[in-house]
Amino acid sequence: MIKTFTKTLVLPLGVALGLALSSNIAVAGEQLSQYTAGKVQRAHQLQQDEKVAEAIELLAALTPSKAYDKAFVQRMLGVFYWQQGNTKLAISNLKKAVDSGLLQDEQAWITQRMLADILLSNEEFKQALPHYYALTKAIPENQKADELWLRIAQSHYQVEEWKPVLSAMKRYENLHRKDEVQPLTIKLGAQLQLQQWKSSLPTLQRLILLEPNKLVWWQQTAGIQLRLGRSKDALATLALADRQGVVLSQQDLRTLAQLYAQQGIPERAAKTLATLDNAKTDPQLLADQASYWQMAKEWDTSIHYWRLAAAKNNKHRWALAQLLLQEGQHKIALKELDKVSxxxxxxxxxxxxxxxxxxxxxxxxxxxxxxxxxxxxxxxxxxxxxxxxxxxxxxxxxxxxxxxxx
Structure with a gap:
């Protein structure tokens, strides 16, 4: 009953990608050459006037000789290209700016965060990871460390590196105490891939609390409990889901009936099977109901269902005849025996x-x-x-x- 975990990617970048370039230009003016500073200021004004294409054209035409000027212009181009929707050029310019190591101002950390988030959203997970890990080494007070570790977990998950997923999730949960569906789903996926069945059960319980009507959490819980040989727990899980109004699948109801029977509650097993869509027409389901009623020593009810099952499929005639003999209905049993093949x-x-x-x-x-x-x-x-x-x-x-x- 364990369902295959589906990969999900959270696309929101999570940071204000439009960098506060106006203040940064003022600070950086002391380091930028006068010519470059003027062009940068003009490009920034064009961007503010929603003339991003013109701003890009202006900056792209620059060929600064000073390394710092070049890195600063590349950072601005990266931002503008992203705003224009040109992800490839945004990544290229931001990467050059970050890799230069020359951007040490207050926006340097945000620049690298922007690069990492764009790489993540562009599904370049392996390339994003080194940047995220670098960011965790010195996190500004106004930034959220938990978001970084969640992004790291997401990236490792997408490249199927399950143990690092759990390591990152542990760091995330130490910082972020509130349970949320998406992080728990990532954690659960890694646990299932690593076959950490016992550890996955508390995660599933937390997901059930968040989404009590989501069938898959109940199914996975019961499936893992069965895998661990905890039939009573699996029965309790499915029965609770049923009582709480979760719409169980047809297979879930069959499993629930089997568990009731295994735990010595055959009457409940029969009644559970009776709720299936084709409980009154499927010969095997009719026979299963007859068997459960027979286990419950409800002989007349069992005979009734055996008779219905035999009418649908003659292979069940033998069981009907045997029960009739047991109950002393010998003449009727002889008639049924004549029909046994x-x-x-x-x-x-x-x-x-x-x-x-x-x-x-x-x-x-x-x-x-x-x-x-x-x-x-x-x-x-x-x-x-x-x-x-x-x-x-x-x-x-x-x-x-x-x-x-x-």
Whole structure:
């Protein structure tokens, strides 16, 4: 019942990607050459006037000789390209700016965060990871460390590096105490991939608390409990889901019925099967209900369902006949035995029992001999010997002289 975990990617970048370039330009003016500073200021004004294409054209035409000027311009181009929707050029320019190591101002950390987030959103997970890890080494007070570790967990998850996923999630949970569905889903996926069944159960319980009506969490919980051999817990899980109004699948209901039966509650098992869509028409489901009612010693109800099952599929006729014999309905059982296909020797022996109970010993003996002719067995031989003796006793009683009173 364990479902395959589906990968999900959170695309929001999580930071204000439009860097506060105006203040940064003022600070950086001391380091930028006068010519570059003027062009940068003009480009920033164009961007503010929503003329991003013109701003890009202006900056792209620059060929700064000073390394710091070049890195600063590349950072601005990266931002503008991202705003324009050109992810490839945004990544290229931001990466050059970050890799230069020259941007040490207050926006340097945000620049690298921007690069990492764009790489993540562009599904370049391996490339994003080194940047995220670098960011965790010195996190400004106004930034959230938990978001970084969540992004790291997401990236490792996408490249199927399960142990690092859990390591990152541990760091995330130490910083972020509130349970949320998406992080827990990532954690659960890694736990399932690593087959950490016991550890995954608390995660699933937390998900159930958040999304009590989501069937998959209940299914995975019960499936893992069954895998661990905890049938009682699996029964409690599915039964609780059912009571809380979670719409269980047809297979879940079948499993729930089986668990009820295993735990000695066959009546409940039968009633659970009765809720299935084709419970009244499917011959096997009818037979299963009959079996559960028989386990519950509800003989009449069981006979009713065996009769319905036999009407749909004659292979269930034998079980019906046997239960009729058990309940002393010998004449009806004989009629049903006439309709049983196959099992010739068994059918003959069943007729022997029926005729014996009806005290038709001669008929019983006939069928015992037929059974023995079909297939010799200790049972058929025993019946023949016993019934032959019974017939002799009856004959001797008939032939015994009657004493007359003097």
């Amino acid at each position: 196959g099992r010739k020797s068994d059918v003959e022996l069943a007729r022997v029992r029926a005729y014996y109970k009806l005290e038709s010993f001669e008929q019983a003996l006939i069928h015992a001999k037929r059974a023995n002719n079909i297939e010799e067995s200790p049972a058929s031989k025993s019946w023949i010997k016993y019934l032959t003796q019974m017939r002799k006793m009856q004959q001797s009683q008939v032939n015994e002289p009657q004493l007359t009173a003097i």
